[in-house]
Amino acid sequence: MGNPNVGKSAIFSRLTGSHVVVSNYSGTTVEYTSGKLKLENVTAEIVDVPGTFALEPTNRAEAVASEMLESGDTIISVLNATQLERSLYLALQLLQTGKPVIMALNMWDEAQEKEITIDIGKLEQLTGVPVVPTCALSGEGILMLKNRIPEARNGEFKQEDSASLMQRSSAISSSVQKMHGNKTSVREKLDHATVHPVFGPLLALFVLFLSFAVVAFLGDFLHEILKGVFELVWMPVAVWVSGLMGGEGLLHKIFIGELIAGSINFEESFGLLTTGLYIPLAVVLPYIFCFYLTLSLLEDIGYLPRLGVVVDAFMQRLGIHGLSVVPMMLGIGCNVPGVMAGRMLETRKERFIVATLIAIVVPCMAQQAMVIGLLGQAGVAGLAIVYGTLFLLWILLGMLMNLFLKGESTEMLIDLPPYRFPYWESLIKKIYMRMNGFIRHALPYVLLGVFAVNLLYTLGFIGYISSVFAPVITGLFGLPGEAGGALIIGFLRKDVAVGMLAPLGLELNQLIVASVVLMVYFPCIATFVVLFKEIGLWDLFKLSVIMILVVISTGSGLHLILQSTGF
Amino acid sequence: MYKSLLELDLKEEAEIISFEGGTILNRRLEGMGIRQGKKILRISSQYIRGPVIVSVDGHQTAMGRGMASKLIVKPAEKNGI
Numbered sequence: 235m236g237n238p239n240v241g242k243s244a245i246f247s248r249l250t251g252s253h254v255v256v257s258n259y260s261g262t263t264v265e266y267t268s269g270k271l272k273l274e275n276v277t278a279e280i281v282d283v284p285g286t287f288a289l290e291p292t293n294r295a296e297a298v299a300s301e302m303l304e305s306g307d308t309i310i311s312v313l314n315a316t317q318l319e320r321s322l323y324l325a326l327q328l329l330q331t332g333k334p335v336i337m338a339l340n341m342w343d344e345a346q347e348k349e350i351t352i353d354i355g356k357l358e359q360l361t362g363v364p365v366v367p368t369c370a371l372s373g374e375g376i377l378m379l380k381n382r383i384p385e386a387r388n389g390e391f392k393q394e395d396s397a398s399l400m401q402r403s404s405a406i407s408s409s410v411q412k413m414h415g416n417k418t419s420v421r422e423k424l425d426h427a428t429v430h431p432v433f434g435p436l437l438a439l440f441v442l443f444l445s446f447a448v449v450a451f452l453g454d455f456l457h458e459i460l461k462g463v464f465e466l467v468w469m470p471v472a473v474w475v476s477g478l479m480g481g482e483g484l485l486h487k488i489f490i491g492e493l494i495a496g497s498i499n500f501e502e503s504f505g506l507l508t509t510g511l512y513i514p515l516a517v518v519l520p521y522i523f524c525f526y527l528t529l530s531l532l533e534d535i536g537y538l539p540r541l542g543v544v545v546d547a548f549m550q551r552l553g554i555h556g557l558s559v560v561p562m563m564l565g566i567g568c569n570v571p572g573v574m575a576g577r578m579l580e581t582r583k584e585r586f587i588v589a590t591l592i593a594i595v596v597p598c599m600a601q602q603a604m605v606i607g608l609l610g611q612a613g614v615a616g617l618a619i620v621y622g623t624l625f626l627l628w629i630l631l632g633m634l635m636n637l638f639l640k641g642e643s644t645e646m647l648i649d650l651p652p653y654r655f656p657y658w659e660s661l662i663k664k665i666y667m668r669m670n671g672f673i674r675h676a677l678p679y680v681l682l683g684v685f686a687v688n689l690l691y692t693l694g695f696i697g698y699i700s701s702v703f704a705p706v707i708t709g710l711f712g713l714p715g716e717a718g719g720a721l722i723i724g725f726l727r728k729d730v731a732v733g734m735l736a737p738l739g740l741e742l743n744q745l746i747v748a749s750v751v752l753m754v755y756f757p758c759i760a761t762f763v764v765l766f767k768e769i770g771l772w773d774l775f776k777l778s779v780i781m782i783l784v785v786i787s788t789g790s791g792l793h794l795i796l797q798s799t800g801f
Numbered sequence: 802m803y804k805s806l807l808e809l810d811l812k813e814e815a816e817i818i819s820f821e822g823g824t825i826l827n828r829r830l831e832g833m834g835i836r837q838g839k840k841i842l843r844i845s846s847q848y849i850r851g852p853v854i855v856s857v858d859g860h861q862t863a864m865g866r867g868m869a870s871k872l873i874v875k876p877a878e879k880n881g882i
Binding site for chain 2: 237286287288290292316317319320323324348396400425426429430431434539542543544546547548550555556644645646647648649650
């Protein structure tokens with residue numbers, strides 16, 4: 235346990251070898267993760283808990299931390315060596331629980347760089363528990379920490395009130411540490427510039443634009459390469475299988491799909507072995523990779539909380555404070571972690587607004603990759619309209635919710651972590667974990683989605699549903715009835731749903747409307763489950779009503795505007 | 802002479818006197834090291850009612866203006882006054 239952003243997750247992943255996401259800002263961990271650690275003759279279960287500044291929780295992530303404290307036997311108290319005094323304040327509270335404690339004095343390397351020296355022996359003597367200096371990112375001190383865990387013991391502390399604990403933490407820290415240097419580093423100057431009232435917002439715009447450009451262009455570049463690989467390597471295999479199955483029949487339809495003009499088309503055939511593999515691996519994967527590369531870099535450098543500071547004034551108009559950019563940014567990757575990160579917010583109103591905005595107007599990367607692929611062919615204008623619409627909706631919806639929802643919004647209060655050069659090892663591990671998560675969780679669903687499409691078409695179910703919803707789909711949105719199938723499959727996977735539009739031969743204006751409708755309407759089932767867990771049944775119901783209203787008004791409005799302008 | 806953090810000038814150093822807000826928030830601030838007797842320096846603020854950034858004990862914290870207006874500080878004595 236420890237304060238936010240002291241490196242608990244980094245120590246955890248070093249100790250257990252398990253993979254958890256580590257970033258340079260408070261509140262990366264909102265749920266507990268457990269892992270196993272082999273000590274000499276026993277295997278211990280180690281739990282990584284969200285950071286907290288005090289034992290009385292002030293938000294849901296901190297509540298998780300206090301709950302886990304109850305159930306633990308031994309506490310590994312993680313301290314930030316560069317912030318000894320306030321780290322000690324929490325550590326002393328942990329000592330008072332009467333449980334055995336061992337302290338890890340993390341970020342030891344950073345303290346040395348700042349010319350802070352800490353007398354470990356004296357600290358052990360004053361607190362009565364073992365203290366081990368560590369640098370979790372590089373791994374130094376971890377072995378020692380592991381070896382000394384059995385030495386964890388109760389400190390001899392009587393119950394004291396917070397005022398005297400504070401005094402004691404300040405007394406202990408001033409007696410064991412010496413600060414030598416007091417220079418303003420280049421890093422700090424850079425730091426000030428990024429939250430400067432004028433340069434800050436300009437930089438934020440630049441960073442966001444650059445991130446988008448990296449994802450769009452690098453993503454497209456990688457996609458073209460993978461597309462080539464698919465055509466070259468996988469096509470012969472698919473053709474062979476197709477021939478084996480005789481080129482038609484139910485099995486052929488499920489595994490290979492329709493032959494387009496007599497041959498297999500990875501984008502349109504829609505079989506498990508063709509489009510089912512092509513969508514996730516050749517279209518979505520490159521964009522996901524570029525997105526997580528960018529996001530992970532921004533996270534590890536420590537820019538996200540500063541971005542929060544810069545956009546705070548604007549976000550307050552939407553009823554949420556600046557830090558809500560973190561769940562939103564995560565939501566761009568995948569809505570599931572985005573909605574979960576909403577726990578860092580304090581009130582129900584804020585959590586509802588963030589969850590609703592993510593679910594309705596923040597499309598996940600998988601879906602965006604497909605839309606970029608589909609619309610990008612016809613130039614930038616279509617994409618600009620899609621994203622412009624989403625952006626306007628985001629603002630409008632946020633402002634309306636802020637106006638009409640009861641409840642309070644809070645102000646932001648967050649530590650700005652020092653900028654850090656990312657440790658390549660942990661950065662690469664994080665990107666790998668996220669990619670791996672995508673392949674493991676999304677690939678089966680994509681395949682299931684493609685399978686369901688073929689099955690439901692064959693059974694005539696999609697045709698039936700399409701005819702039921704035809705008044706809305708055709709009448710209001712101006713789309714062919716077959717597009718209704720995409721809306722159904724969208725529950726399962728949005729990327730597959732967008733893929734279903736490809737064989738329909740839609741006009742550009744229809745593609746724009748269909749993309750926006752698919753992005754806005756119900757999120758995939760995985761997001762739905764998480765939404766239910768995070769905001770509860772009633773709020774989910776409200777969210778769904780808002781969503782339906784938004785889909786219908788935006789879809790038909792956009793259709794009318796595009797039609798009347800002759801786009 | 803006491804004033805709120807919001808009224809403190811940029812780059813002006815002061816000592817924290819008290820926090821006139823809720824208990825929970827106060828506890829959180831204390832946990833973050835923003836507590837009575839600490840030296841606080843206002844580093845920057847944003848336009849259009851954005852948060853205030855302060856430095857206490859060598860770490861930086863961004864806080865909303867409402868909070869900043871409730872944090873009562875005593876500016877350091879300037880030479881010659």
